Amino acid sequence: MRSFCPRRPVAVAEIASEALTLAGGGRALLLQIAHPAVGRGVAEHSDFAERLMDRFDGTMLYLTATMFGTPEELATVRRIVNRAHAPVRGDGAPSGPAYNAYDPDLQLWVAATLYQTMMELHGRVFGELTPKQADDVYRELSRALSNLQLSHDRWPASRAAFDDYWEGMIASLRVDEQVLAVSRQILHPARVPWSVRPTLPLVRLVTGGLLPLEVRQRFRLPWDERRQRRFDRVMRWTAAVYPRLPLWLRHIPRDRYLAKLRRATSPGWSPQRPDAR
Secondary structure (H helix, E strand, O other): OOOOOOOOOOOHHHHHHOHHHHHHHHHHHHHHHOOHHHHHHHHHHOOHHHHHHHHHHHHHHHHHHHHHOOHHHHHHHHHHHHHHHOOOEEOOEOOEOOEEOOOHHHHHHHHHHHHHHHHHHHHHHHOOOOHHHHHHHHHHHHHHOOOOOOOHHHOOOOHHHHHHHHHHHHHHOOOOHHHHHHHHHHHOOOOOOOOOHHHHHHHHHHHHHHOOHHHHHHOOOOOOHHHHHHHHHHHHHHHHHHHHOOHHHHOHHHHHHHHHHHHHOOOOOOOOOOOOO
């Protein structure tokens, strides 16, 4: 009897199609808001407590358009995002630095958290890519994520340069009381479907385990040896089981958001509050 040997995704489209990427959503969000300017903008212009699932759907719609949409679909989503970003700006104040949602440096950080989180999960579950494969993915994914006010030449020129950028950014992250309050809304949402509620403890465990130690501490997330062992078990189980699931099952979120993208960009569709990021 032949043993089952799962095929490891190595191309950008394959990696981005995996439902696995959803597991990193909380981690990417916390890293984003730990940037002082991003965090202040989110705290002053966001409503995670009231519309967490709507915002999550909007973010996934944007990523789906980025990775899999037609040029026309991407242009439509870009217009929606730009309308949502237009009022998100503020001058420097004692409460924090100036911010502007169109700032390419802030957009680079947001995009960088998506790329790095996606690759962190992929490496843990499927194993590391070869250097050439990793270089190809970095080049293609960084280009795909550069489609708002961020031009591709703003990205670090190589993976090694990106690693230096990443380490420097992690060291610069800060979490004040406003951002801490937003993080609690993200990790302990009050308004989510009942079907989602049983998964929230696992989401918090995975989010905390994936964060760099210093960032986890800045968010004051509880962590000890027992939580670390549980997180390690979850990762081992995921690495053993997830790659063996059928592709149609692993691609369900991608296919559903593609269908939603087609509806959202069809003539006559207009969201009441067009948040896409």
